């Protein structure tokens with residue numbers, strides 16, 4: 475299946491059917507939530523197979539060269555294939571109200587328009603013009619160090635990643651992990667078990683937490699534990715563009 479044959483509205487129905495108040499509750503409680511079976515296996519495989527198609531990407535990063543871990547990823551170029559354009563803007567529209575509530579609680583002034591195109595205009599005006607969605611590829615021994623996907627001053631506080639490979643069949647190991655660093659406490663970790671086609675939505679950098687003296691911010695990072703065998707592909711959706 476080539477990129478144009480991937481249904482452009484492949485996630486729209488799935489997203490409409492999700493329980494968004496439950497998802498918001500999990501995001502508020504833990505800083506992440508899983509959307510189960512967002513994509514069927516054939517679409518997952520089709521997206522993973524785009525990795526070798528030069529024309530879709532603007533750059534390729536070998537993680538070891540930057541100390542980011544081991545493995546590689548490629549950033550998509552504009553214009554995106556229809557499925558990606560659609561997936562990112564539809565998901566954004568659901569997440570923008572949650573992002574606005576988070577910023578309010580964290581004392582951050584920025585509010586996000588409902589329409590992703592409007593938000594991208596702001597990114598572009600601020601000099602953040604390069605697209606950030608990416609395909610990641612890990613082989614045996616590869617891993618992704620804990621990090622935050624901040625690409626400029628303009629940050630949308632939530633991002634998503636979709637597991638394209640089948641754990642236990644295509645690869646072993648390679649767990650998605652999140653850490654949170656709380657003021658004056660030791661770091662806490664969550665291992666997010668995903669199945670093929672599941673999406674994890676998570677905090678880019680900070681999340682608000684209720685405290686006895688009001689809300690405060692905690693710092694979050696994400697990464698991937700070592701892939702022990704096989705190959706693991708992931709699609710990353712970041713909603714702000716990069717400088």
Ligand SMILES: O=C(O)CCC(=O)C(=O)O
Pocket residue numbers: 610618623634635650696697698708709710711
């Ligand atoms: O491969 C993963 O699970 C993590 C991908 C990632 O870091 C991202 O999408 O920002």
Ligand SMILES: [Fe+2]
Pocket residue numbers: 621622623696710
């Ligand atoms: Fe990341």
